[in-house]
Amino acid sequence: MNITHKYLVEGLVFTSYVLFAMAWVGGTASMSNIMASMHIDSLASASFISGAVTLAKIVGTFGAAYLAVKVGVKYAFLFASLLIVVGIVTPYATHYELLLASRFLMGLGGAFMIVYFNPIVMQWFAPAERPLINGLNAVAFNVGTAIVLWGMTSINDITGGWKSSLVLFSLASLVLAILWMLVKFDAPAEVKHAAGSEPTEYGYMDGLKDKFNWLYAFTYSGLLSFYICLFTFYPQAGISQSKWVIGFGIIGTIAGMLYSRKNPMRLPIIRLSGLIIFITVLGLSFSSQPWLQILCAMVLGFFIFFPITALVSIPHELPQMTGQKITVVFSLFWSISYLVSTIVLWVFGKLVDMSDGSYTSSFLMITLLTGTVFVGSYFLPETGKSKES
Secondary structure, three states: OOEOOHHHHHHHHHHHHHHHHHHHHHHHHOHHHHHHHOOOOOHHHHHHHHHHHHHHHHHHHHHHHHHHHHHOHHHHHHHHHHHHHHHHHHHHOOOHHHHHHHHHHHHHHHHHHHHHHHHHHHHHOOOOOHHHHHHHHHOHHHHHHHHHHHHHHHHHHHHOOHHHHHHHHHHHHHHHHHHHOOEOOOOOHHHHHHHOOOOOOOOHHHHHHOHHHHHHHHHHHHHHHHHHHHHHOOHHHOOOOHHHHHHHHHHHHHHHHHHHHHOOOOHHHHHHHHHHHHHHHHHHHHOOOHHHHHHHHHHHHHHHHOOHHHHHHHHHOOOOOOHHHHHHHHHHHHHHHHHHHHHHHHHHHHHHHHOOOOOHHHHHHHHHHOOHHHHHOOOOOOOOOOOOO
């Protein structure tokens, strides 16, 4: 039996990343229990796990294109899926090094997978369908995170505990990986017709020389840095409205998918959202009124994800785009963005230390950096075609 229907393929891709998010966030939420079971109470050890995960994201997203070129997108995605399954070791790790390795490999699988969304979408879906599917994939991590944030207690009650829940997530990922092997990786006829002939190869050096890739990563890097800081440092500063950002992020992504289907122009919505993001981050970071912080978190969550469909669609709509080229583009996009965010997180913490525990200068820095969405929109190409034309 072969899986050949494009929506079944997309269902496997979407659900695979939802399960990765559930396993990932579920493991993070259970980290205190995991560390306690191994009698580890060192904050340095805990932070080293976070650092290893960040390294996995940088290395994984950068190396994803190389793997896809060597073995093909189908088997590269399968490899990513199997790395995610390694998370089954996490709840039963008997020593720190094994825990670190399981989290690193699982993070590596997630990093690979996020890059492969785009060549899969490009191979299986016609240009008119891609914005909708890109938006759907963009919300997958949020869906998984929301399930864990709001439902982990209930899931634990059903499974019998946090260990059983994490094992269940990994086993479900294994089932999807097995189903993925049944996918007959051959593009539908209408997609082949739309793709036309393949131009010359586009490798890493071509990507690094391409100005678009640097501007594209710059546009998103400040927002990604803030998003990671929101869950890493903001709770320590007494600002814990992250669940509102996640919840309204799902609504924003769905709204962005619907908007992008009816309004093909990409830059106006990215620009408007970038401005609103900057204003709401300012309110969230510096307001002393809880009701205003919650309101800013709701609006912020919506507008962080509202333009994602448009942003992700831009490379798909560039002239002479191929599966190999788009894999390299998104490989560089994610690796550069994660590299920038890693540096920003270190600077954020350093500024807090230098300010004797005050977050004012760090909040100012991260608020200014969210302006990359607005500024970057003036340097990206408008790939959407107006309905009049």
